[in-house]
Amino acid sequence: MLGDRDVRRMIEKTLDKVHEDIRLNIDKDNPDKIHAFEASRCTRLSYYERKDSIPSDNVTKMSTLVQDSIRHSFNNVNGEYKIDNLTLEATADMIVNNEFILGIEVVTNLPEIPHPRDLLYLNACLFAFNKNEGILIYITSKGETTEFSVTKSNRMFEEIIRRARILSTLLKEAKVPIVEPCELCLKCKYYGRCYSREKKTSSFSLESIWGFEKKRST
Numbered sequence: 001m002l003g004d005r006d007v008r009r010m011i012e013k014t015l016d017k018v019h020e021d022i023r024l025n026i027d028k029d030n031p032d033k034i035h036a037f038e039a040s041r042c043t044r045l046s047y048y049e050r051k052d053s054i055p056s057d058n059v060t061k062m063s064t065l066v067q068d069s070i071r072h073s074f075n076n077v078n079g080e081y082k083i084d085n086l087t088l089e090a091t092a093d094m095i096v097n098n099e100f101i102l103g104i105e106v107v108t109n110l111p112e113i114p115h116p117r118d119l120l121y122l123n124a125c126l127f128a129f130n131k132n133e134g135i136l137i138y139i140t141s142k143g144e145t146t147e148f149s150v151t152k153s154n155r156m157f158e159e160i161i162r163r164a165r166i167l168s169t170l171l172k173e174a175k176v177p178i179v180e181p182c183e184l185c186l187k188c189k190y191y192g193r194c195y196s197r198e199k200k201t202s203s204f205s206l207e208s209i210w211g212f213e214k215k216r217s218t
Protein backbone atom coordinates (compact mmCIF):
# COMPACT_ATOMS: atom_id res chain seq x y z
CA MET A 1 0.00 0.00 0.00
CA LEU A 2 1.21 3.53 -0.81
CA GLY A 3 -0.71 5.88 1.46
CA ASP A 4 -4.24 4.53 1.32
CA ARG A 5 -3.84 3.39 -2.29
CA ASP A 6 -3.51 -0.24 -3.32
CA VAL A 7 -0.49 0.02 -5.64
CA ARG A 8 -0.68 -3.61 -6.74
CA ARG A 9 -4.29 -3.16 -7.86
CA MET A 10 -3.35 0.09 -9.66
CA ILE A 11 -0.56 -1.70 -11.55
CA GLU A 12 -2.91 -4.56 -12.44
CA LYS A 13 -5.49 -2.13 -13.76
CA THR A 14 -2.86 -0.39 -15.90
CA LEU A 15 -1.65 -3.77 -17.15
CA ASP A 16 -5.24 -4.71 -18.06
CA LYS A 17 -5.66 -1.48 -20.01
CA VAL A 18 -2.39 -1.89 -21.94
CA HIS A 19 -3.17 -5.56 -22.59
CA GLU A 20 -6.62 -4.63 -23.93
CA ASP A 21 -5.19 -1.87 -26.15
CA ILE A 22 -2.51 -3.99 -27.78
CA ARG A 23 -4.77 -6.82 -28.81
CA LEU A 24 -5.03 -7.32 -32.54
CA ASN A 25 -7.61 -5.20 -34.21
CA ILE A 26 -10.40 -7.74 -33.82
CA ASP A 27 -13.94 -6.53 -34.36
CA LYS A 28 -15.51 -8.80 -31.75
CA ASP A 29 -19.08 -7.78 -32.59
CA ASN A 30 -18.89 -8.56 -36.30
CA PRO A 31 -18.91 -12.31 -37.07
CA ASP A 32 -18.46 -11.56 -40.79
CA LYS A 33 -14.96 -10.28 -39.98
CA ILE A 34 -12.60 -12.97 -38.74
CA HIS A 35 -8.94 -12.27 -38.04
CA ALA A 36 -6.50 -14.85 -39.44
CA PHE A 37 -5.09 -15.09 -35.91
CA GLU A 38 -8.49 -16.37 -34.71
CA ALA A 39 -8.91 -18.84 -37.58
CA SER A 40 -5.39 -20.25 -37.41
CA ARG A 41 -5.51 -21.20 -33.72
CA CYS A 42 -8.13 -23.32 -31.92
CA THR A 43 -11.49 -21.90 -33.07
CA ARG A 44 -13.09 -22.86 -29.78
CA LEU A 45 -10.60 -20.61 -27.97
CA SER A 46 -11.32 -17.79 -30.47
CA TYR A 47 -15.06 -18.28 -29.93
CA TYR A 48 -14.71 -18.04 -26.14
CA GLU A 49 -12.52 -14.95 -26.46
CA ARG A 50 -15.32 -13.22 -28.35
CA LYS A 51 -18.39 -14.55 -26.60
CA ASP A 52 -17.59 -15.51 -23.03
CA SER A 53 -14.00 -14.61 -22.23
CA ILE A 54 -12.10 -15.26 -19.04
CA PRO A 55 -9.55 -12.55 -18.14
CA SER A 56 -5.94 -13.63 -18.76
CA ASP A 57 -3.67 -14.12 -15.76
CA ASN A 58 -0.80 -11.69 -15.13
CA VAL A 59 1.85 -14.07 -16.53
CA THR A 60 -0.05 -14.31 -19.84
CA LYS A 61 -0.58 -10.54 -19.92
CA MET A 62 3.14 -9.91 -19.39
CA SER A 63 4.09 -12.45 -22.04
CA THR A 64 1.65 -10.81 -24.52
CA LEU A 65 3.18 -7.43 -23.67
CA VAL A 66 6.73 -8.69 -24.30
CA GLN A 67 5.68 -10.36 -27.56
CA ASP A 68 3.85 -7.28 -28.66
CA SER A 69 6.64 -4.87 -27.84
CA ILE A 70 8.96 -6.99 -30.00
CA ARG A 71 6.33 -6.98 -32.74
CA HIS A 72 5.86 -3.22 -32.46
CA SER A 73 9.56 -2.76 -33.17
CA PHE A 74 8.48 -3.72 -36.68
CA ASN A 75 5.89 -1.86 -38.71
CA ASN A 76 2.69 -3.86 -38.28
CA VAL A 77 0.46 -3.54 -41.32
CA ASN A 78 -3.21 -4.49 -41.47
CA GLY A 79 -4.71 -6.06 -44.57
CA GLU A 80 -7.76 -8.09 -45.51
CA TYR A 81 -9.09 -10.60 -48.03
CA LYS A 82 -12.78 -10.65 -48.92
CA ILE A 83 -14.68 -13.72 -50.09
CA ASP A 84 -18.42 -13.17 -50.52
CA ASN A 85 -19.66 -11.77 -47.21
CA LEU A 86 -16.64 -12.98 -45.21
CA THR A 87 -13.64 -10.75 -44.56
CA LEU A 88 -10.44 -12.42 -43.41
CA GLU A 89 -8.25 -9.84 -41.69
CA ALA A 90 -4.49 -10.22 -41.27
CA THR A 91 -1.71 -8.24 -39.62
CA ALA A 92 1.76 -8.58 -41.13
CA ASP A 93 4.71 -7.90 -38.83
CA MET A 94 6.70 -6.40 -41.68
CA ILE A 95 6.74 -6.17 -45.47
CA VAL A 96 10.29 -6.06 -46.80
CA ASN A 97 11.06 -4.26 -50.08
CA ASN A 98 7.36 -4.40 -50.85
CA GLU A 99 8.20 -7.97 -51.83
CA PHE A 100 7.99 -10.48 -49.01
CA ILE A 101 6.31 -10.70 -45.63
CA LEU A 102 8.08 -11.25 -42.36
CA GLY A 103 6.31 -13.11 -39.54
CA ILE A 104 7.88 -12.99 -36.06
CA GLU A 105 7.09 -15.49 -33.33
CA VAL A 106 8.60 -15.18 -29.86
CA VAL A 107 9.19 -18.65 -28.40
CA THR A 108 10.86 -20.26 -25.40
CA ASN A 109 12.69 -22.86 -27.49
CA LEU A 110 13.49 -22.71 -31.19
CA PRO A 111 11.41 -25.26 -33.15
CA GLU A 112 12.83 -27.83 -35.60
CA ILE A 113 9.94 -27.23 -37.97
CA PRO A 114 7.46 -24.34 -38.18
CA HIS A 115 4.21 -24.65 -36.26
CA PRO A 116 1.24 -25.33 -38.60
CA ARG A 117 -0.67 -22.48 -36.94
CA ASP A 118 2.11 -20.01 -37.83
CA LEU A 119 2.27 -21.32 -41.41
CA LEU A 120 -1.49 -20.89 -41.85
CA TYR A 121 -1.27 -17.37 -40.46
CA LEU A 122 1.67 -16.22 -42.57
CA ASN A 123 0.12 -17.77 -45.68
CA ALA A 124 -3.09 -15.80 -44.99
CA CYS A 125 -0.92 -12.63 -44.85
CA LEU A 126 0.51 -13.50 -48.28
CA PHE A 127 -3.03 -13.53 -49.69
CA ALA A 128 -4.17 -10.43 -47.80
CA PHE A 129 -1.20 -8.44 -49.12
CA ASN A 130 -0.94 -10.21 -52.48
CA LYS A 131 2.64 -11.37 -52.01
CA ASN A 132 4.22 -14.69 -52.98
CA GLU A 133 6.94 -15.23 -50.40
CA GLY A 134 7.18 -14.98 -46.65
CA ILE A 135 9.76 -15.61 -43.96
CA LEU A 136 8.80 -16.95 -40.58
CA ILE A 137 11.28 -16.05 -37.86
CA TYR A 138 11.27 -17.64 -34.43
CA ILE A 139 13.13 -15.68 -31.78
CA THR A 140 13.86 -16.49 -28.13
CA SER A 141 14.31 -14.01 -25.30
CA LYS A 142 18.06 -14.76 -25.53
CA GLY A 143 18.06 -13.49 -29.12
CA GLU A 144 18.50 -16.92 -30.77
CA THR A 145 16.68 -17.16 -34.07
CA THR A 146 15.69 -19.64 -36.74
CA GLU A 147 13.98 -18.87 -40.04
CA PHE A 148 11.74 -20.74 -42.45
CA SER A 149 10.70 -19.56 -45.88
CA VAL A 150 7.05 -19.88 -46.83
CA THR A 151 5.66 -19.93 -50.36
CA LYS A 152 2.08 -18.93 -51.10
CA SER A 153 -0.18 -21.98 -50.97
CA ASN A 154 -3.78 -22.15 -52.23
CA ARG A 155 -4.39 -25.33 -50.26
CA MET A 156 -3.40 -23.73 -46.94
CA PHE A 157 -5.45 -20.66 -47.77
CA GLU A 158 -8.54 -22.79 -48.48
CA GLU A 159 -8.04 -24.38 -45.07
CA ILE A 160 -7.92 -21.09 -43.18
CA ILE A 161 -10.93 -19.77 -45.08
CA ARG A 162 -12.81 -22.97 -44.20
CA ARG A 163 -11.92 -22.48 -40.54
CA ALA A 164 -12.87 -18.78 -40.64
CA ARG A 165 -16.25 -19.66 -42.18
CA ILE A 166 -16.97 -22.26 -39.50
CA LEU A 167 -16.06 -19.78 -36.75
CA SER A 168 -18.18 -17.07 -38.37
CA THR A 169 -21.22 -19.38 -38.67
CA LEU A 170 -20.91 -20.70 -35.12
CA LEU A 171 -20.56 -17.17 -33.73
CA LYS A 172 -23.79 -16.19 -35.49
CA GLU A 173 -25.58 -19.30 -34.24
CA ALA A 174 -24.08 -18.97 -30.74
CA LYS A 175 -22.78 -22.55 -30.93
CA VAL A 176 -19.44 -23.43 -29.35
CA PRO A 177 -16.94 -25.02 -31.81
CA ILE A 178 -15.64 -28.53 -31.15
CA VAL A 179 -12.64 -29.17 -28.91
CA GLU A 180 -9.36 -29.09 -30.84
CA PRO A 181 -6.91 -31.12 -28.76
CA CYS A 182 -3.43 -29.67 -29.22
CA GLU A 183 -0.40 -28.59 -27.18
CA LEU A 184 -2.07 -25.18 -26.67
CA CYS A 185 -4.65 -26.87 -24.41
CA LEU A 186 -2.06 -27.44 -21.67
CA LYS A 187 -1.73 -23.71 -20.97
CA CYS A 188 -5.20 -22.64 -22.13
CA LYS A 189 -7.37 -20.72 -19.69
CA TYR A 190 -10.44 -22.56 -21.06
CA TYR A 191 -9.01 -26.02 -20.29
CA GLY A 192 -11.62 -26.57 -17.59
CA ARG A 193 -14.44 -25.89 -20.07
CA CYS A 194 -13.10 -28.45 -22.54
CA TYR A 195 -11.78 -31.28 -20.39
CA SER A 196 -12.69 -32.80 -17.08
CA ARG A 197 -9.96 -32.30 -14.48
CA GLU A 198 -11.49 -34.60 -11.91
CA LYS A 199 -8.94 -37.05 -10.49
CA LYS A 200 -10.34 -40.41 -9.47
CA THR A 201 -8.55 -43.42 -8.05
CA SER A 202 -8.69 -46.16 -10.64
CA SER A 203 -8.81 -49.87 -9.84
CA PHE A 204 -6.87 -50.46 -13.06
CA SER A 205 -3.10 -50.49 -13.25
CA LEU A 206 -0.73 -51.08 -16.15
CA GLU A 207 0.54 -54.22 -14.39
CA SER A 208 -2.94 -55.67 -14.04
CA ILE A 209 -3.71 -54.90 -17.69
CA TRP A 210 -0.42 -56.44 -18.89
CA GLY A 211 -0.85 -59.39 -16.53
CA PHE A 212 -4.28 -59.97 -18.03
CA GLU A 213 -2.86 -59.69 -21.55
CA LYS A 214 -0.09 -62.27 -20.70
CA LYS A 215 -2.65 -64.76 -19.41
CA ARG A 216 -4.72 -64.39 -22.57
CA SER A 217 -1.69 -64.90 -24.84
CA THR A 218 -0.51 -68.11 -23.09
Ligand code: SF4
Pocket residue numbers: 042043044045178179180181182184185186188189190191192194
Ligand atom coordinates in the same frame (compact mmCIF):
# COMPACT_ATOMS: atom_id res chain seq x y z
S1 SF4 B 1 -8.41 -26.08 -24.01
FE1 SF4 B 1 -7.75 -26.64 -26.06
S2 SF4 B 1 -9.66 -27.13 -27.14
FE2 SF4 B 1 -10.22 -25.97 -25.33
S3 SF4 B 1 -10.34 -23.86 -26.00
FE3 SF4 B 1 -8.29 -24.18 -25.19
S4 SF4 B 1 -7.03 -24.71 -26.94
FE4 SF4 B 1 -9.18 -24.98 -27.55
